[in-house]
Amino acid sequence: MARAARKPQVHDPRGAEDRRLTSVHNDIPQLDRLIHEKLRLGIVSALAAAPSLTFSDLKKLLDTTDGNLSVHARKLEEAGYISCEKSFEGRVPKTEYRLSHEGRKALEQYLDHMEALVRAMRGGRG
Secondary structure, three states: OOOOOOOOOOOOHHHHHHHHHHHHHHHOOOOOHHHHOHHHHHHHHHHHOOOOEEHHHHHHHHOOOHHHHHHHHHHHHHOOOEEEEEEEEOOEEEEEEEEOHHHHHHHHHHHHHHHHHHHHHOOOOO
16 A cells, blocks of 8 residues: 655744734734724714714814715714714704714724734733
């Protein structure tokens, strides 16, 4: 009966690094892609610092266009991270946003995740 030839063992310098990265990846929760996008993170962060903000407030604060803010705010609203209330002041429409409980929780988890990444990159130091 023929013996199968053994493959020679080759030192793979990337193997240990790949295992370390896999370990770090498995230890850190997945990033919330919905909040991670720059403008959406700005919206959620601004609303975390204020009880409510109008569309105009957010547009000025985040230095963005009507269309861009509208699209990103709608995504956050559909996810349940923010609430939107439309009303009129006289004849002028007013759109006001608030961070929901789910949105605040998602932001806290996102910040915890980013802190864990910083700790991992610094080798566990502070």
